[in-house]
Amino acid sequence: MSESRMQTTLEQLLAELRTLISQMVQDTSELVSDAVDALRHRDVQLAKEVIDRDQQIDQQDTQVDELVAKILALQQPVASDLRAVIGTLKISGELERVSDHAVNIAESAIALAVKEELPISNEVLYMAAVAELMLASAVESFMDANTIIARGVLSSDDEVDDLNRNITRQLTDTMTEQPSRIEAGMELIRVCKNLERIADHATNIAEDVIYINDAKLVKHTGR
Numbered sequence: 001m002s003e004s005r006m007q008t009t010l011e012q013l014l015a016e017l018r019t020l021i022s023q024m025v026q027d028t029s030e031l032v033s034d035a036v037d038a039l040r041h042r043d044v045q046l047a048k049e050v051i052d053r054d055q056q057i058d059q060q061d062t063q064v065d066e067l068v069a070k071i072l073a074l075q076q077p078v079a080s081d082l083r084a085v086i087g088t089l090k091i092s093g094e095l096e097r098v099s100d101h102a103v104n105i106a107e108s109a110i111a112l113a114v115k116e117e118l119p120i121s122n123e124v125l126y127m128a129a130v131a132e133l134m135l136a137s138a139v140e141s142f143m144d145a146n147t148i149i150a151r152g153v154l155s156s157d158d159e160v161d162d163l164n165r166n167i168t169r170q171l172t173d174t175m176t177e178q179p180s181r182i183e184a185g186m187e188l189i190r191v192c193k194n195l196e197r198i199a200d201h202a203t204n205i206a207e208d209v210i211y212i213n214d215a216k217l218v219k220h221t222g223r
Contacts, residue, residue: 036125038106060096098202128191130156131202
């Protein structure tokens with residue numbers, strides 16, 4: 001195969017990969033948003049739909065894996081193309097794990113729907129909003145190749161960690177003082193832990209964006 005033909009084929013495969021990951025980005029973002037809405041509104045039906053839709057994200061992750069393997073085996077990309085392929089593979093894995101955490105939140109939403117004794121606090125909803133914004137910004141930075149947005153995501157991670165610690169402490173105090181709220185309190189702690197993990201995955205995506213575009217590894221370097 002001529003060099004020009006190989007380049008054309010590589011460009012086509014990279015475009016196919018971008019289309020696939022773009023759909024995965026959209027579907028995962030909607031899954032997280034719907035999981036939080038199910039929690040906020042105690043919407044059991046919506047929560048069940050979130051759980052059912054997770055399989056679609058898993059299938060997309062597998063499709064990305066297979067396409068990346070094909071590109072690496074047949075096209076042997078180098079430099080920026082190689083970083084784009086490897087980075088997309090890593091981001092796909094992060095999105096798949098985000099969808100798993102959305103499912104966990106949906107499961108907690110179902111459990112909490114019948115536990116009126118402990119309302120969903122504004123602090124929990126604020127933490128959810130911050131985590132959602134981080135994910136939205138991370139995927140935007142990826143789609144637009146914008147490392148400025150990516151670095152903004154990195155700076156938000158500590159806020160979510162602090163929120164998780166503070167809310168968990170408040171819930172623990174509530175459960176100690178009011179044992180009847182222990183079951184609901186544990187579900188809310190689980191929700192917060194999953195929100196924290198979504199924020200962590202958003203941070204990982206942002207780090208991958210910086211690697212793809214600047215060829216710079218920022219993990220464990222103080223960012």
